Amino acid sequence: MTVGRVVVVDDDLSLRQFLSIMLKRAGYETAVASTGEEAMEFMEKQPADVVVTDLNMEGMDGMAVLRRVKERWPETEVVMITAYATTENAVQAMKHGAFDYVVKPFNVDELKLILEKAFEKRAMHQENRNLRELLKDRFGYGSLVGRSEPMLSIYDLMDRVKDTPITVLITGESGTGKELVARAIHFEGDRRDRPFQSINCSAIPADLIEAELFGYKKGAFTGAVRNHEGLFASAEKGTVFLDEVGEMPLATQVKVLRAIQERKVKPVGAVEERPIDVRIIAATNRVLDEEVKSGRFREDLYYRLKVVTIHMPPLRERLADLPLLTEHFLQLFGKEYGKAGLQLEDDASRFLAAYPWPGNVRELENVIQRGAALCRGTLISLANLPEEIVGQVSAVADRPLAQSVGPDGVAMESLLGQYERQLLESALETSGGVKKEAARLLGISFRSFRYRLQKAGLEEPGRE
Ligand SMILES: Nc1ncnc2c1ncn2[C@@H]1O[C@H](COP(=O)(O)OP(=O)(O)OP(=O)(O)O)[C@@H](O)[C@H]1O
Ligand SMILES: [Mg+2]
Numbered sequence: 384m385t386v387g388r389v390v391v392v393d394d395d396l397s398l399r400q401f402l403s404i405m406l407k408r409a410g411y412e413t414a415v416a417s418t419g420e421e422a423m424e425f426m427e428k429q430p431a432d433v434v435v436t437d438l439n440m441e442g443m444d445g446m447a448v449l450r451r452v453k454e455r456w457p458e459t460e461v462v463m464i465t466a467y468a469t470t471e472n473a474v475q476a477m478k479h480g481a482f483d484y485v486v487k488p489f490n491v492d493e494l495k496l497i498l499e500k501a502f503e504k505r506a507m508h509q510e511n512r513n514l515r516e517l518l519k520d521r522f523g524y525g526s527l528v529g530r531s532e533p534m535l536s537i538y539d540l541m542d543r544v545k546d547t548p549i550t551v552l553i554t555g556e557s558g559t560g561k562e563l564v565a566r567a568i569h570f571e572g573d574r575r576d577r578p579f580q581s582i583n584c585s586a587i588p589a590d591l592i593e594a595e596l597f598g599y600k601k602g603a604f605t606g607a608v609r610n611h612e613g614l615f616a617s618a619e620k621g622t623v624f625l626d627e628v629g630e631m632p633l634a635t636q637v638k639v640l641r642a643i644q645e646r647k648v649k650p651v652g653a654v655e656e657r658p659i660d661v662r663i664i665a666a667t668n669r670v671l672d673e674e675v676k677s678g679r680f681r682e683d684l685y686y687r688l689k690v691v692t693i694h695m696p697p698l699r700e701r702l703a704d705l706p707l708l709t710e711h712f713l714q715l716f717g718k719e720y721g722k723a724g725l726q727l728e729d730d731a732s733r734f735l736a737a738y739p740w741p742g743n744v745r746e747l748e749n750v751i752q753r754g755a756a757l758c759r760g761t762l763i764s765l766a767n768l769p770e771e772i773v774g775q776v777s778a779v780a781d782r783p784l785a786q787s788v789g790p791d792g793v794a795m796e797s798l799l800g801q802y803e804r805q806l807l808e809s810a811l812e813t814s815g816g817v818k819k820e821a822a823r824l825l826g827i828s829f830r831s832f833r834y835r836l837q838k839a840g841l842e843e844p845g846r847e
Pocket of ligand 2: 561562626666
């Protein structure tokens with residue numbers, strides 16, 4: 384059994400032979416190349432875990448090998464060997480990502496030890512990556528649960544902005560998880576060890592909001608008995624989360640805009656401004672475009688905030704996540720209420736899948752919590768669901784399909800979804816659960832059938 388693959392590059396034949404014998408004896412699968420170019424050919428055919436390269440060679444030298452390897456196979460470790468040690472070379476090599484730097488003549492044990500360490504590092508990377516992928520695969524991002532298409536694109540976007548200071552605006556209906564996204568960006572990003580300070584702009588009286596955000600000087604107003612730092616300053620090098628930013632008074636908006644543009648704040652009653660380094664994330668369930676048109680929100684601030692916008696889709700548009708979210712909350716509240724193995728009765732599940740969820744994930748969370756508290760044993764039944772869900776779903780299901788649209792209107796998406804779900808279920812029943820056959824019965828492709836099953840929350844994505 385080999386413990387890993389090593390490519391050795393050296394223009395000195397005797398050293399090549401020596402290394403090859405030594406590495407093979409140590410159990411490594413070894414390929415030896417006499418030039419950098421040849422080594423790259425080996426790598427293209429079969430990438431190695433570690434490359435050991437001489438520094439001074441004709442043609443492609445060790446530094447070029449290092450750069451190319453790190454560019455093409457970033458996880459491959461490179462060990463540099465040289466007869467002419469200079470600090471500058473060593474620093475260069477490390478800067479370009481070399482794992483270590485060995486000076487000729489070297490001792491065999493020294494090189495063996497370095498290789499072992501390089502392999503350890505690689506194994507650790509691999510393990511971390513597998514774990515990360517597994518987590519991503521199974522749950523979501525940060526504490527966000529869900530892996531429907533729209534959520535995956537959101538994770539991708541979050542991943543790209545988390546380590547930058549870019550301002551992010553999160554929009555979406557109430558209960559869609561805007562605050563969770565803000566927290567995940569902070570706590571997954573490179574500011575995670577610094578404070579995450581949030582303020583709900585709708586909960587603070589307009590005349591206090593500036594003092595809260597920018598701080599105040601002792602004596603600035605009645606009641607200001609001591610200096611107060613303010614949210615921006617206390618979040619230094621961290622994140623300020625402006626929740627419900629659409630509710631911010633216009634007078635405050637001007638000052639926040641200034642703070643963002645000039646990276647300075649002036650505490651109430653102070654003469655001097657102080658510089659700040661904060662990343663700003665804002666959230667709103669209002670449609671800011673419209674707020675701007677009607678003059679309730681400053682256009683210039685709007686453009687400053689929405690450098691990157693993350694829109695959270697309502698739960699009804701990503702029902703594929705419903706089973707996973709339900710399971711997540713069942714586990715959560717099962718634990719909280721001492722009901723391990725808490726489950727939903729099939730009937731109850733069906734009602735949840737047919738409900739349009741105007742209150743989004745928060746509403747689902749509440750429904751499961753309530754069910755967990757009310758149910759006897761560990762099975763949540765239809766009787767444990769709130770009246771309005773059962774009532775509303777039944778009313779929709781009982782109505783004749785071809786209906787006219789009255790002055791109250793109808794929830795078309797939800798009705799069509801309901802009808803589609805019934806057809807899918809019925810086809811599955813007729814086909815005895817054979818999906819290919821069910822797809823045929825409905826005159827659609829297998830792919831489309833599976834996609835629709837997932838969309839209707841009848842099958843988890845990625846599962847056969
Ligand atoms: N994807 C998700 N996975 C797990 N829990 C979620 C998810 N989305 C939302 N929640 C839960 O739902 C609740 C509401 O989420 P959150 O407070 O982030 O929503 P919001 O969009 O900020 O709502 P609002 O506009 O009303 O402030 C929280 O308890 C949160 O933990
Ligand atoms: Mg919120």
